[in-house]
Amino acid sequence: MALSTRAPALRRKKLREKLRTIGFLSPWLVGFSVFFGYPLIATVYFSFMHYNQIEEPSFVGLKNWKYVLTQMPLFGPALWNTLWLVVVMVALRVVFGLGIGLLVTKVKSGAGFFRTAFYLPYLAPPVAATVAFVFLLNPGTGPVNEILGTVGIDAPSWFNDPDWAKPSLVLLSLWGIGDLMVIFMAALLDVPREQYEAAELDGAGAWGKFRYVTWPAIIPIVMFAVVTGVVQTMQYYTQALVAGKLASGVSLTAGTVVQPGYPDHSTLTVPQLVYSLGFQNFNTGAACVLSLVLFVIAMAVTTLLMRKRAGLLPAED
Known part of the structure; x- marks a missing residue:
């Protein structure tokens, strides 16, 4: 009986520790996501798009990569x-x-x-x-x-x-x-x-x-x-x-x-x-x-x- 009541308490304690750790890491996690994670994902996304900052981006596959690596003088x-x-x-x-x-x-x-x-x-x-x-x-x-x-x-x-x-x-x-x-x-x-x-x-x-x-x-x-x-x-x-x-x-x-x-x-x-x-x-x-x-x-x-x-x-x- 004691073991059955102790297990939920241990799980709640571990959950509180995880939430506390995430809370302390949250400033870094937000900064990393906003200033590194999102720009990196957006850069990868736009590398496969034709986008002139005016019209809507359109998918062009590997054309940008081919142009940069083989055709750009x-x-x-x-x-x-x-x-x-x-x-x-x-x-x-x-x-x-x-x-x-x-x-x-x-x-x-x-x-x-x-x-x-x-x-x-x-x-x-x-x-x-x-x-x-x-x-x-x-x-x-x-x-x-x-x-x-x-x-x-x-x-x-x-x-x-x-x-x-x-x-x-x-x-x-x-x-x-x-x-x-x-x-x-x-x-x-x-x-x-x-x-x-x-x-x-x-x-x-x-x-x-x-x-x-x-x-x-x-x-x-x-x-x-x-x-x-x-x-x-x-x-x-x-x-x-x-x-x-x-x-x-x-x-x-x-x-x-x-x-x-x-x-x-x-x-x-x-x-x-x-x-x-x-x-x-x-x-x-x-x-x-x-x-x-x-x-x-x-x-x-x-x-x-x-x-x-x-x-x-x-x-x-």
């Missing part, structure tokens, strides 16, 4: 530019940010000044920073080329040269390295000093202490910087678009429509192509296909990086 250059920026920009930002973090943590005097000097550029708005860089690297009147000319160096055309446009964007990203500097600096200061002292007793030099003490301790932070850098660079839009428009010399008055990617599609990224298709050409279906391709690539790269984390650890001697 700018898909290849945009994907190549995006992947190039992911590999080069993310790698250099991580290396440069870690190097600056190591430098600042080793400075005995004036550390506050150096931290401020390296962090301040990160606070500049992306558009303002890009405008300033385009002005500094202007091939005709920019101060950088004038300085290089005075020392006898043949200065490049930077944002006006297809071969130098992407490296110029990388320089812009390295200028605003303050976010990674702060993250790596906090990770480096969190490494226990006792481990460095033990490594010194074992005869380890500067490289040995970094390889066997610093590097294993900061690997989670390095992975965080790489993964977030990949995701952010996959969405690279503002700086490339502003730099290309300013370098082209087109007057950006109200109503002016400028095709992104100047010069010679060298700064065209997939997010720019998504915007051009969806909001300039009103081809929402193809834009959704591009968005899904970018999403799948970002997920694949992130999964690969997380699986390869163990390979970053130093090998046992």
Whole structure:
């Protein structure tokens, strides 16, 4: 009799615990559903539709996918530019940010000044920073080329040269390295000093202490910087678009429509192509296909990086 009365009570208790858990998770569940789940489902839906944002969408099957993957001439250059920026920009930002973090943590005097000097550029708005860089690297009147000319160096055309446009964007990203500097600096200061002292007793030099003490301790932070850098660079839009428009010399008055990617599609990224298709050409279906391709690539790269984390650890001697 006691067991028969206890069972419903246990079920009610478990139900209350489940409802309480759902209640605590409800803000996240609502945000996930509204800002990720629904947009993703809608993107998949419209990728199979012909939709110009005016007429009712009509089902076209795989025509949008076939057009994007096999017939769109700018898909290849945009994907190549995006992947190039992911590999080069993310790698250099991580290396440069870690190097600056190591430098600042080793400075005995004036550390506050150096931290401020390296962090301040990160606070500049992306558009303002890009405008300033385009002005500094202007091939005709920019101060950088004038300085290089005075020392006898043949200065490049930077944002006006297809071969130098992407490296110029990388320089812009390295200028605003303050976010990674702060993250790596906090990770480096969190490494226990006792481990460095033990490594010194074992005869380890500067490289040995970094390889066997610093590097294993900061690997989670390095992975965080790489993964977030990949995701952010996959969405690279503002700086490339502003730099290309300013370098082209087109007057950006109200109503002016400028095709992104100047010069010679060298700064065209997939997010720019998504915007051009969806909001300039009103081809929402193809834009959704591009968005899904970018999403799948970002997920694949992130999964690969997380699986390869163990390979970053130093090998046992």
